[in-house]
Amino acid sequence: MGINVPSVKLNDGNEMPQVGFGLWKVDNVTCADQVYEAIKVGYRLFDGACDYGNEVESGQGVARAIKDGLVKREDLFIVSKLWNSFHDPEQVEPICKKQLADWGVDYFDLYLIHFPVSLKYVSPEERYPPGWFVDGDSKVEHGKASLEQTWKAMEELKKKGLAKSIGVSNYTGALLLDLLTYATIKPATLQIEHHPYFVQKNLLKLAAQHDIKVTGYSSFGPLSFVECDMKLAEDTQKLFDHPVIKGIAEKHGKTPAQVLLRWATQRGVSVIPKSNTPEKLAENLNHMSFDLKDEEVEEISGLDRGLKFNVPTNYGIPVYVFA
Template structure:
């Protein structure tokens, strides 16, 4: 087997380290997720991103345990992120939800546990998809966060953070936190550079991890006339100059913005390509060119919750 790529890590505000690129697993079923994670670990990935609502925690845990059993990695070599779903925001539901993800993964601990969205939802039945809820839950961000801290206290998780939180929501959490959020995971790509939110997170010493870092690579419905992310002529031109793929340049752009990209990939070729982004740099002019591709082209908005008081996209960042 070829030598695995070594991925650098970044330091979190609690002193722990997180690998600077990870594998996203949204919309991977059990079979695909288990195979992808095992292949990813062999290639050099040391950061896997999942969530309760992805319905693949069991498969991902199985893949990681297999690679530990093979001696390919030790538990401390790999960084696992999971997330609290919206239907478990009430104070009495947070710890049980974390215990469930911990049990599904069947690892000693979860490295990072995030509040998936800032708004709570209620469901009378066990949810299998984001669309499944009956009504809004009015539990405050602050009350949910206090329960998240107990997940650290009990040793279930090493670090906690948030996802899809705007600047006001992040500040609300940070201002009451006994254990500070280390990460805010948000959508970030050449079509949505998030400069203002990134700077805000830096000011609070919170790392941004980026989902959808490739945008929607080849979609046909192009809002506001914008080409799909990887088909932008400027992106292709820069990629050709560096002898790279447009995807590699798009990921490098996200890294140089200061975020940790979490590209989803299940093919060996794409997973391998997505790791080879640490041996070249974009110059200032190239970053400026890519900045101009920002059309505020947000792909993930959770429109079913747009009338919730804590829906995060009511303000610019």
């Protein structure tokens, strides 16, 4: 029997599960099986992207679960993202349709602009996913599309039913405010890096003011980036080992992972953790079985260091989008 997950209501009337499975860094070899197992446990939201390079395998896991009668398509909430190389307005619909074909579905429940930066177009036939470098090696070349042009093309996806909801990812407060000046369809969600070392409380307040739901990624902080060989992450104390997190976990008889996820969801933020084992999958999904005390929430929030890991320059990529 799957674990029931509460939903959040988006500003366009659609509902989104508050806990999902993040597909970033999920290995292609195991991806289909992991998606299938996650559906068996009770996950219904799957957060993918062109740049993750595993949308075909993710779709295979979904197709198998549907074929075996575990779920129907309408039971799932599938999220994908528009990569930087496809910001030109005329490229938005074609790449969205390619991603839908890779997943084997007719629509995305939510489609996001992945990063607020345009890169020069790279044909999917030439290289896919294209990554940050126009030559696939070391050369960065920015595109000419404005974020307004790209958003208008995103609005067309919603109007045509290719995406039921649209939103943005990695936007700052200034960019979000700017978007609201020209959007005829308000973004339904904002996806951002969010953990106790990078709380972004004012950005959360801004999103709430405009009824934009927030999804936090990398809920476990530096742990998400150690496997990327990022020195900043390697040199930062792991949240699982932090005495504040460990102490609160022990008080509640929960794991540090469950405490970190509950800190987010109890404050209204959605989460998309990933795990490689059925036990951890269930543990992450079932983290809402307890509540943190207000003072515990504040103590965890007090760990904020303004420490953002998911910055291109931290990977050695000379793109200064967060300069």
